[in-house]
Amino acid sequence: MLYFANYSSDGNTSIIRETWARLIDQTLSTGGIAEACSVLKRVGVNIYPGDGGGIPLESLCLHLEKAALERSESGVESIGNDDVARALIAVCKGATEPVLNAYDQLLLNGAILPSPKLRLRLLQSVLVVLHEWAMSISSQTVGRSATAASLVLAGKYSLDQIAIFNQGVRDKIAIAANRSIS
Incomplete structure (x- = not known):
């Protein structure tokens, strides 16, 4: 049903x-946040068209983050700060922009x-998304995989590459922080 709904005129019905x-x-009640994130990855990656249609990222993000907060505060489940964010990135096939946009929209809406x-x-999840973004940028810069880039992040770069990379990260963090304060 989700797959066919993706082809409707409005992806966020x-x-x-x-x-x-x-x-x-259903997955939260049977397996907790880890299972919900796993199901989200398995189902979502098969129907994500690349433009966000068919997958209401903001709704899923808010739903999972609220559940994660409730479960960790009540002691029902130990949940990492990166579980939900990494699941959303996986659904978007590694693209961090749609996930960052979803978090931005939620942080902008104080109600x-x-x-x-x-x-x-x-905000902690935004940092995870920004970290993934930084790893993808650094892997493109040095021509390595994101994993290899994280291992050599302190490796040899030209001063220009470091300055551009650092400015990009600072800009993204500043934008996310400023949006969340308003």
């Missing part, structure tokens, strides 16, 4: 959001995030 919410809720703890959790 309430039916799609409700179907994803039910799927996530959705009444809890400072939830805002903090989202």
Whole structure:
């Protein structure tokens, strides 16, 4: 159903959001956040067309981040700061921009995030997304895989490459921080 809904005129219909919410809720009740993230990756990557249609990233992000916060605060489950963010990046086939945009939209809307703890959790996830973005940029710069780039991040770069890389990271972090403060 999610696959065929992807080809409708509006990728963010309430039916799609409700179907994803039910799927996530079902997996949360049976296997927790880890299972929900795993199902999101398995299902989402098969229907993600590259433009965000068919997958309501903001809804999924908020749903999973709220559940992660509740479960970690109640002691039901130990959840890493990167679980949800990495699952969303996996759904987007490694693209960090759509995920960062989803987090930005949530952080911009203060009415959705009444809890400072939830805002903090989202900001921690933004840092994970920015880290992944930085790794992809550095891997493109030095022609290595993202994993190899993370191992040689302190390796030999020209001063120009370091300056450009650092400025890009600072810009992304500043934009995310400024948006969350407003």
